[in-house]
Amino acid sequence: MALVEARDLVKRFGSLTAVDGISFSVERGEVVGFLGPNGAGKSTAMKIISGFLEPTSGEAWIDGHNSHTDPIAARRKLGYLPEGAPAYADMTVAAFLEFVAAMHGMTKAQANARLAELVDRIDLAGVWNQRIEALSKGFKRRVGIAQALVHDPDALILDEPTDGLDPIQKYEMRDLIRSIARQKAIIISTHILEEVEAVCTRAIIIAKGRMLADATPAELLSRAPAIGTLALALATADPQGAIDILAKHPGVGAVEIVQRHNGVTRLVVRTAKSRPSADEIAGLLGRSNISVTEFYVERATLDDVFRQITNHGAEN
């Protein structure tokens, strides 16, 4: 059995089905991104796997221990950062982390050794004796991560670990996640797509409680619609001939003139299914003695894939 396993999780709140049949497993070494719009059911699914909420039906296991029938054993193996990184505002960072360590059954010596290591790694030394209520959002989030890592768990569930962080902090957080990824099974939720590309080995797309995709970021990208955009710069002041030639190509949709300046015309070409290659375009235009000075292909992003998949899911 995988380190984290979820089977047919369903959670209903009254008439609302927040999670609707989610199944997946996460092996050691994997970082799985839960991707979805707000309210998609990401947090609810994480709350169920962590054992905080009981599912309406379905089961979840952490390292083979059922989150609900064997919760203590499951939680020993799990580090969990709940939504919003809650922590006791009235405690100092030190007191809070020592409390969590002790609740995990660590002795004072074990806790001190582990915390000394984490303080360095997560850069908490400067706020060690400050009250949590006085901390910035970034430090609060780091305290939340430290809390989840205190007992060096095999499985980690992090609900929006980079939410509210500035770009540098985000970068550091991703670095941290990557650095521990090899020994652990990690699930992070996010609605930032670049994060998935940056840290995840797999992405699970969730919308309206359902899983719409479970694939590597590369696989998802390959599902990107071929529809994209080419940007061209032509060494001519009169592009009409070029536009006529381009428009005849079956892979080309609309062609727009963006700028005419000093005998150079910039065009944006919307392409359909079979995008013409750079060679093809140079060849076509070269026959009319129009030379292409610049050629850009706008790469499909996970954003496009995400929008396509979630729209498709919404129609079902």
Add this chain to the structure above:
Amino acid sequence: MRPVLLVFRREFAAYFSTPVAAVFLIVFLALAAGMAFLVSGFFDRGQADLSGFFFWHPWLYLVLMPAIAMRLWAEERRSGTIELLMTLPVQPWQIVVGKWLAAWAFAALALVLTMPLWITVNVLGSPDNGVILSSYLGSWLMAGAFLALAAAISALTKSQVLAFIGATAVSFLFVMAGFDLVIAAVRSWAPNFIVDAVRSMSFFAHFQHITDGVLELPSIIFFVSLIVFCLWLNVRIIEVKKAA
């Protein structure tokens, strides 16, 4: 047992993290002494005892104990820390008991701070110190019942205000259960055994038994079983909410 102690320590320290604890203690002492001196006429009675002081405890606790306990669970729900706490590898009952113990210890501190009254009656006369000691212990035990009740109600909501109002309302029923007003209202429609059952739930009557030094054991058993029941209820509420 260690998780119980850890939760206890955290919660007890939390009382002193804000000035609220000091304010509470001052209000408690002012009310307790004020009632004893002004309303019960401590000096005019010409008796060296503390019955005028203890007499008011059920009424004081009616508002003061919910104020101590309202935070215990409601604040965890409001701030989201309940998610953290309930996903630590400990049993829910250990957390429930640890939290209640912290509130109960805080109540003990408030009672200990009224000791100057005890010293005063000993300076002025020769009271029956056995009765005073058992009254103190009885008062503390009753405080424990109020707190267990209020803690369970606190687990129902994320609003401390609602927790306070709910706990005060339910406690009021328990305090009033022995009074003629309530008994008469119940007798008009209920059979005798229900009337007796309601009467036997009265905090006021049971506390009176303890301070009078009569029928102590049944009253002690009453408070202890009510505490155990409320703590069990507290655990159940948390488990049911998990599945909701």
